């Protein structure tokens with residue numbers, strides 16, 4: 001079979017497209033930039049399974065009161081389903097989760113979304129979970 005009819009060189013935009021998709025991938029993996037809240041985490045010897053955790057949330061150095069707080073847990077490696085639970089306000093800017101489900105040991109990031117009457121504030125904290 002004769003192949004002389006094929007183009008002798010690859011169009012130059014092929015490699016440019018690969019470079020562009022790599023760039024988008026790197027951007028997508030960057031950590032979130034918005035961090036409105038100072039988050040203090042209280043947890044005792046976190047292990048795989050259910051653990052009580054308490055978060056103190058400060059906004060502009062004051063305890064954040066009366067917010068609706070959702071905690072989303074992600075592991076730092078890919079391929080895990082996130083764990084999302086609503087925390088209960090217990091006063092003084094403190095929010096409690098009676099049984100947060102750590103589904104695997106390793107490094108976790110807890111992303112906090114706190115909704116007040118006027119705004120939605122974000123924050124995060126990290127912890128290691130033992131086997």
Ligand SMILES: [Cu+2]
Pocket residue numbers: 075077080104105106
């Ligand atoms: Cu994992």
